[in-house]
Amino acid sequence: MLVMKFGGTSVGKPERMKKIAELLLSTPGKKIVVLSALSGTTNALVSIGDNLLLGQKAKAEETIATLETHYNTFVKELYGSESFQAIGQEIVSRFFIFIRLLAAGHFDNKGYRELLAQGELISTELFYQHLQERKISARLLPALYFMSIDENEEPELEKISVRLKPLVSSLNNIEIIITQGYICRNHRNEIDNLKRGGSDYTASLVGAAIQAEEIQIWTDIDGMHNNDPRIVKKTVPISELTFDEASELAYFGAKILHPSTIVPAQKMNVPVRLKNTMDEKAPGTIITSKGTEGSFKAIAAKDDITAINIRSSRMLMAYGFLRRVFEVFENYKTSIDMVTTSEVAVSLTIDNNTHLTAIENELKKFGVIEVYKDQTIICVVGNKITEQKGVLNKIFDSLSSIPVRMVCSGGSTNNVTVLVDKGNKAPALNALNEGLFGLK
Numbered sequence: 001m002l003v004m005k006f007g008g009t010s011v012g013k014p015e016r017m018k019k020i021a022e023l024l025l026s027t028p029g030k031k032i033v034v035l036s037a038l039s040g041t042t043n044a045l046v047s048i049g050d051n052l053l054l055g056q057k058a059k060a061e062e063t064i065a066t067l068e069t070h071y072n073t074f075v076k077e078l079y080g081s082e083s084f085q086a087i088g089q090e091i092v093s094r095f096f097i098f099i100r101l102l103a104a105g106h107f108d109n110k111g112y113r114e115l116l117a118q119g120e121l122i123s124t125e126l127f128y129q130h131l132q133e134r135k136i137s138a139r140l141l142p143a144l145y146f147m148s149i150d151e152n153e154e155p156e157l158e159k160i161s162v163r164l165k166p167l168v169s170s171l172n173n174i175e176i177i178i179t180q181g182y183i184c185r186n187h188r189n190e191i192d193n194l195k196r197g198g199s200d201y202t203a204s205l206v207g208a209a210i211q212a213e214e215i216q217i218w219t220d221i222d223g224m225h226n227n228d229p230r231i232v233k234k235t236v237p238i239s240e241l242t243f244d245e246a247s248e249l250a251y252f253g254a255k256i257l258h259p260s261t262i263v264p265a266q267k268m269n270v271p272v273r274l275k276n277t278m279d280e281k282a283p284g285t286i287i288t289s290k291g292t293e294g295s296f297k298a299i300a301a302k303d304d305i306t307a308i309n310i311r312s313s314r315m316l317m318a319y320g321f322l323r324r325v326f327e328v329f330e331n332y333k334t335s336i337d338m339v340t341t342s343e344v345a346v347s348l349t350i351d352n353n354t355h356l357t358a359i360e361n362e363l364k365k366f367g368v369i370e371v372y373k374d375q376t377i378i379c380v381v382g383n384k385i386t387e388q389k390g391v392l393n394k395i396f397d398s399l400s401s402i403p404v405r406m407v408c409s410g411g412s413t414n415n416v417t418v419l420v421d422k423g424n425k426a427p428a429l430n431a432l433n434e435g436l437f438g439l440k
Contacts, residue, residue, distance in 0.1 A: 005203035012039030037119025120180035161209035197258035208264035223285035242291035252379035312367025398435025
């Protein structure tokens with residue numbers, strides 16, 4: 001069985017939704033299809049929710065009305081017959097009645113989460129009815145029946161598997177099973193979500209839960225590229241990656257893949273393939289446990305990084321110092337990306353400044369604190385590249401004209417990371433593209 005996930009741009013227009021139906025028909029075997037909300041919908045729902053929390057109901061209603069008009073137009077173009085257009089309009093009407101009921105009542109965080117779930121719920125129902133109109137055998141299996149997270153907002157893979165396997169078995173004669181990405185239930189059995197990009201995560205969790213043959217992530221570009229095509233003019237798609245390489249790239253900024261996607265797939269050793277909905281014949285990128293050692297594969301960049309430097313003569317020979325420093329970040333639930341140390345200083349980076357002021361005040365107990373905002377982490381990835389000779393020489397020869405604030409190597413055999421000022425991001429990516437891949 002395949003798990004096939006289609007993102008917002010892949011379902012964002014009626015003709016693209018129709019193309020997905022064609023693609024499913026041309027793909028043999030049983031399939032679980034994971035759909036995102038139509039492109040722009042989640043942003044609109046976030047805007048509605050934010051305005052409602054601020055008490056700005058008129059602004060929220062304006063966005064609701066605009067979004068409803070968009071869906072009514074979408075329905076007219078998606079369905080060919082009057083009868084199915086009527087079905088589509090009924091679906092849209094029903095969902096927007098519910099959205100307005102949420103808006104009219106006491107709107108809180110629970111209501112916000114229910115609101116955000118509506119995008120995936122409506123896209124899957126519209127797509128299911130499109131398949132019905134074309135007399136394509138399919139079933140709609142709500143993710144809320146099986147997808148759950150615990151009190152720490154972590155997916156419960158074992159419980160998901162226990163719930164999902166019998167549901168899939170009961171639909172043994174159905175080749176296409178449709179479900180929602182992103183949405184789930186929390187430990188209080190309330191509607192919740194897997195955060196932004198969570199549809200990828202859903203697909204991986206589903207694939208791992210049923211031990212699928214392959215998990216396919218369909219987007220609007222032809223696989224993972226060796227660099228950021230929005231910044232670097234000449235990039236090339238990567239045909240193969242290991243799970244570890246893909247995890248590093250996703251975490252450090254490769255937008256094609258949600259950072260958590262690889263974890264369940266890797267745990268159950270289910271291959272992940274990245275494909276292009278706009279060009280289904282393109283080979284894309286396959287991610288497995290196998291890899292070729294010693295070659296540079298790709299570069300990714302992560303923005304909005306803050307570097308914190310702690311200088312203290314008391315660090316010298318002081319056991320437990322780093323533990324006490326890290327406890328500060330643990331207490332404020334702020335994760336650390338990079339760490340470098342010397343005998344009198346430790347430098348580290350964070351990507352969440354929510355508690356920065358409080359963290360600074362706590363760290364001042366240890367020494368002199370310096371904070372550098374608007375930094376960018378650049379990650380160079382390849383399978384076991386740090387075990388190869390000359391790797392650092394090649395990287396720093398490429399970056400010879402660019403100031404580097406921090407360097408991390410050795411924490412993983414698959415990457416070397418450097419920290420630069422955000423203003424040097426584009427020059428650094430282009431310099432590495434030429435120096436490591438000969439592309440300019």
